[in-house]
Amino acid sequence: METNKMNSSANLVTQLTEQEIQEIMDLASHYDYPQAASIEALKVVQQYRGWVSDESLKAIAKLIDMSPEELDSVATFYSLIFRSPVGNNMIMLCDGITCWMHGCDKLKASLSNKLGIDYGETTQDKQYTLIPVTCQGACDRAPVALKNMQLHTELNETSVLNLVESNSKQTNSSGETQ
Numbered sequence: 001m002e003t004n005k006m007n008s009s010a011n012l013v014t015q016l017t018e019q020e021i022q023e024i025m026d027l028a029s030h031y032d033y034p035q036a037a038s039i040e041a042l043k044v045v046q047q048y049r050g051w052v053s054d055e056s057l058k059a060i061a062k063l064i065d066m067s068p069e070e071l072d073s074v075a076t077f078y079s080l081i082f083r084s085p086v087g088n089n090m091i092m093l094c095d096g097i098t099c100w101m102h103g104c105d106k107l108k109a110s111l112s113n114k115l116g117i118d119y120g121e122t123t124q125d126k127q128y129t130l131i132p133v134t135c136q137g138a139c140d141r142a143p144v145a146l147k148n149m150q151l152h153t154e155l156n157e158t159s160v161l162n163l164v165e166s167n168s169k170q171t172n173s174s175g176e177t178q
Helices: 002-015 018-028 034-049 054-063 068-077 097-101 104-115 157-165
Strands: 089-094 128-133 145-147 150-152
Touching: 002 054, 018 034, 018 054, 034 054, 034 068, 054 068, 089 104, 089 157, 097 104, 104 128, 104 157, 145 157, 150 157
Parallel strands: 089 128
Antiparallel strands: 089 145, 145 150
């Protein structure tokens, strides 16, 4: 029995770093049940790796006493937990009702044409991933997108392409940084 525990611990170490394990255990210690730290545990691994692989997910699940299927259902529910590799730049285009009414479909088409990818895909050079997201709480400035977690508002077909061509902070349709 003790040998199985040691093999299990060794397997965790091959899938997660000691630092990741320590951070996850520290987070889990704040809860009565370690499963309550599931989202935070996924974020820890994603912070270091950029995404959560199947192997990492299984190791996290074992660490916080969940089945891999339960943890995967948590991971896939949240759009900001990435279950496949993503590009160096994330463009998350809002497709909520207000952004849709303000033409997000045209913006998506422009981005897809420029990058040669569709939602959920990454460019061949691994520079950009395009992801649809729902409401960003900026409906009064629709349509909006997040590029690398920076909000860009009042987008049009020209300004949305600037997201690909620049590393500006927060911009609107006039190209002004806010």
